[in-house]
Amino acid sequence: MCGIAGYYNLQFPPEISLSLLERMIWPLRHRGPDGFGFFQNEHIGFAHARLSIIDLEGGWQPICNEDKTIWVIFNGEIFNYIELREQLVRQGHQFSTNSDTEVLVHLYEEKGADFVKELNGQFAIALYDSRNKSILLARDRMGIRPLYYCQYKGRCYFGSEIKAIFSADPFLPRSIDPQVLQDIFTLWSPVGADTIFTGVLQLQPGHILVINRQGVGIQQQYWDIDYHGMVSNASEDELVEELRTLLIDSVRLQLRADVPVGAYLSGGLDSSVITSLIRHYTTNPLRTFSVAFEDAVYDERQEQAEVVDYLQTEHDQVVCSYTDIAEVFPKVIYHTETPIIRTAPAPLFLLSALVRKHDYKVVLTGEGSDEILGGYDLFKEAKVRAFIGAHPDSACRAILLKRLYPYLALSPIKSASYARQFFATNVQPETDLLYAHQPRWKNGQFLNRFLSDECIATPYSPVEKVAKSLVGRLEGQHFFTRAQYVESKLLLPNYLLSSQGDRMGMAHSVEGRFPFLDHRVVEFAARIPVRLKMKGLNEKYLLKKAMRGLLPEAIVQRKKQPYMAPDILSFFGATPPPYVEYLLSRENLNRSGLFNADLVANLVEKCRVKARQGFRENMAFVGVLSTQALHEQFVENWREDCPQTLKNTRRVIQ
Amino acid sequence: MQANIERIRAFIFSNFLFDADEGTLDNDASFLEQGIIDSTGVLELVEWLEETFSMKVQDEELIPENLDSVNRLTRFIAQKTA
Numbered sequence: 001m002c003g004i005a006g007y008y009n010l011q012f013p014p015e016i017s018l019s020l021l022e023r024m025i026w027p028l029r030h031r032g033p034d035g036f037g038f039f040q041n042e043h044i045g046f047a048h049a050r051l052s053i054i055d056l057e058g059g060w061q062p063i064c065n066e067d068k069t070i071w072v073i074f075n076g077e078i079f080n081y082i083e084l085r086e087q088l089v090r091q092g093h094q095f096s097t098n099s100d101t102e103v104l105v106h107l108y109e110e111k112g113a114d115f116v117k118e119l120n121g122q123f124a125i126a127l128y129d130s131r132n133k134s135i136l137l138a139r140d141r142m143g144i145r146p147l148y149y150c151q152y153k154g155r156c157y158f159g160s161e162i163k164a165i166f167s168a169d170p171f172l173p174r175s176i177d178p179q180v181l182q183d184i185f186t187l188w189s190p191v192g193a194d195t196i197f198t199g200v201l202q203l204q205p206g207h208i209l210v211i212n213r214q215g216v217g218i219q220q221q222y223w224d225i226d227y228h229g230m231v232s233n234a235s236e237d238e239l240v241e242e243l244r245t246l247l248i249d250s251v252r253l254q255l256r257a258d259v260p261v262g263a264y265l266s267g268g269l270d271s272s273v274i275t276s277l278i279r280h281y282t283t284n285p286l287r288t289f290s291v292a293f294e295d296a297v298y299d300e301r302q303e304q305a306e307v308v309d310y311l312q313t314e315h316d317q318v319v320c321s322y323t324d325i326a327e328v329f330p331k332v333i334y335h336t337e338t339p340i341i342r343t344a345p346a347p348l349f350l351l352s353a354l355v356r357k358h359d360y361k362v363v364l365t366g367e368g369s370d371e372i373l374g375g376y377d378l379f380k381e382a383k384v385r386a387f388i389g390a391h392p393d394s395a396c397r398a399i400l401l402k403r404l405y406p407y408l409a410l411s412p413i414k415s416a417s418y419a420r421q422f423f424a425t426n427v428q429p430e431t432d433l434l435y436a437h438q439p440r441w442k443n444g445q446f447l448n449r450f451l452s453d454e455c456i457a458t459p460y461s462p463v464e465k466v467a468k469s470l471v472g473r474l475e476g477q478h479f480f481t482r483a484q485y486v487e488s489k490l491l492l493p494n495y496l497l498s499s500q501g502d503r504m505g506m507a508h509s510v511e512g513r514f515p516f517l518d519h520r521v522v523e524f525a526a527r528i529p530v531r532l533k534m535k536g537l538n539e540k541y542l543l544k545k546a547m548r549g550l551l552p553e554a555i556v557q558r559k560k561q562p563y564m565a566p567d568i569l570s571f572f573g574a575t576p577p578p579y580v581e582y583l584l585s586r587e588n589l590n591r592s593g594l595f596n597a598d599l600v601a602n603l604v605e606k607c608r609v610k611a612r613q614g615f616r617e618n619m620a621f622v623g624v625l626s627t628q629a630l631h632e633q634f635v636e637n638w639r640e641d642c643p644q645t646l647k648n649t650r651r652v653i654q
Numbered sequence: 655m656q657a658n659i660e661r662i663r664a665f666i667f668s669n670f671l672f673d674a675d676e677g678t679l680d681n682d683a684s685f686l687e688q689g690i691i692d693s694t695g696v697l698e699l700v701e702w703l704e705e706t707f708s709m710k711v712q713d714e715e716l717i718p719e720n721l722d723s724v725n726r727l728t729r730f731i732a733q734k735t736a
Contacts, residue, residue, distance in 0.1 A: 616695070
């Protein structure tokens with residue numbers, strides 16, 4: 001795991017000195033603390049910060065092919081590199097290292113841009129082909145590893161994090177895009193290639209991009225989840241068997257490393273599945289890590305202990321208090337580089353610190369299972385709404401709602417007319433392509449109320465933007481797979497795998513790996529019939545069946561708990577952190593110009609009186625606070641003091 | 655009656671609208687349709703009613719006809735405290 005950064009000279013007189021590349025890679029040193037490598041000529045510059053995991057001695061980057069015409073820097077892992085290498089050696093390629101990186105240059109020689117389709121892994125790649133003076137950028141299928149780029153004054157800059165781009169040139173404009181801010185507040189994620197910063201784009205998951213003397217190309221998709229394909233007609237037992245076999249293989253493949261590999265354990269089904277598969281089907285020593293909360297409302301220690309006892313793992317946990325979350329929050333935003341509407345990344349920041357303290361660099365996690373196998377309450381809610389919509393007077397209504405929201409047992413949804421309102425059951429799943437997401441997004445719109453008049457001056461609808469960008473992929477699909485697709489394109493890559501995933505791990509040089517997101521598993525899951533993904537209201541039905549006997553029955557049967565952390569409560573304890581008052585002061589709000597200072601003052605007052613608030617208030621408060629922190633760190637005061645010369649530079653090619 | 659309308663409006667403004675612009679809330683506007691209140695908000699509203707007017711709201715009274723606008727709330731409070 002690593003950080004990459006670089007540039008392509010589109011027209012600018014080339015800067016020969018190394019200092020531009022040093023400035024860009026320096027703020028990514030948390031991603032690769034083991035050393036730096038550079039490649040530079042009159043057209044391009046590549047910089048690499050390395051976290052050594054495979055081929056500890058030989059794996060320094062950039063790496064080239066036999067005749068030094070192809071150069072590559074890359075962040076991530078190619079899990080099938082051993083098989084690819086064998087094949088390439090048979091084809092006559094000469095390898096000079098044992099690293100997974102080197103297969104990229106040789107495979108590119110064989111296949112051109114299509115080489116990405118052969119890769120099983122999680123990656124962000126920049127590859128220079130000196131024969132036609134072009135750079136190819138590529139990103140993994142699900143969006144596990146990040147890659148951003150930005151064109152400014154005759155150069156295209158790119159990097160694993162936006163910090164690298166902002167450090168390239170102090171005059172490069174840095175501003176928050178008010179429409180993307182509305183996207184995040186409404187949809188909980190930007191859409192497509194957008195990022196919160198105007199002019200900075202992300203290379204989308206499953207896409208490649210070519211930059212050459214003609215300019216920066218358009219992103220081309222090389223892979224997508226295909227729900228339009230054949231639905232499997234295999235029997236239930238056959239599907240269970242195939243799912244288990246694939247997951248075992250994925251776990252085995254993802255344990256490939258020259259350093260020890262651990263696992264996160266949340267107490268829920270998915271991380272327990274991964275841990276159990278490591279225990280039962282590999283010889284990897286089992287080392288697990290988890291987050292615990294002082295507040296029992298969020299804590300899952302009991303469930304974690306159950307899995308630890310059952311699988312006999314060597315386990316460590318970090319206990320997280322309100323104060324801990326508040327203390328690390330500004331650092332968390334430094335790493336997410338985007339507004340967030342929950343504090344949930346903060347405990348994961350503390351967790352990766354724990355992992356690093358125990359000298360582990362790699363952890364397997366259960367991320368992605370809910371999207372591909374149909375686990376979320378959002379999917380369940382859509383099923384219930386569709387049922388109630390079709391059978392408005394059914395006696396089952398109350399029972400269904402109670403099963404769906406036991407914690408809302410006393411809530412007004414027992415009333416038929418309230419239920420109709422909350423669940424928008426007057427809308428038909430067939431007529432609205434975004435049926436499952438509408439209630440969530442309607443709620444999200446509440447947050448936009450806090451934006452300043454300037455921010456919302458141009459009429460704009462985030463929901464229409466999503467509809468427009470995804471319509472071609474949603475038409476003709478069942479509402480359940482439509483919901484899965486939307487989750488897999490928005491929240492999964494742009495929040496869960498980044499703000500809660502890559503960024504929190506990499507903050508402490510820890511690499512996450514995600515066996516559920518092996519593309520073979522994702523492609524298989526897309527063929528599972530909808531009725532078997534969620535049987536009745538039993539989510540991830542096939543996975544549970546596949547894991548019988550491999551996990552405690554209580555864990556398999558446990559009602560799904562969304563992972564949450566205390567939000568407002570963290571910031572209004574006995575000693576509120578001083579930055580809250582500072583960032584939310586009228587002066588600072590006016591300076592960013594993003595929010596209505598009166599409304600924010602009223603919200604803060606409400607939180608001060610009582611810190612236990614509803615979902616919307618929690619999201620609004622964290623959304624405003626994180627955006628203000630982002631503005632303060634990245635727009636107002638962006639500065640990374642790069643040393644004159646970088647120590648630990650292992651390779652320079654000019 | 656008028657006093658209760660003002661108290662309700664003040665509560666809605668400070669708790670759900672966060673806005674001082676009096677023109678933004680019509681006394682007949684549906685809290686749900688306007689997105690002023692969500693499901694947890696209804697519970698918050700009920701808690702406030704019970705505390706402020708020393709009344710007990712029964713499960714079967716949790717219906718939009720009683721709770722879903724300033725005017726409906728005013729009538730409901732009048733009935734309950736009569």
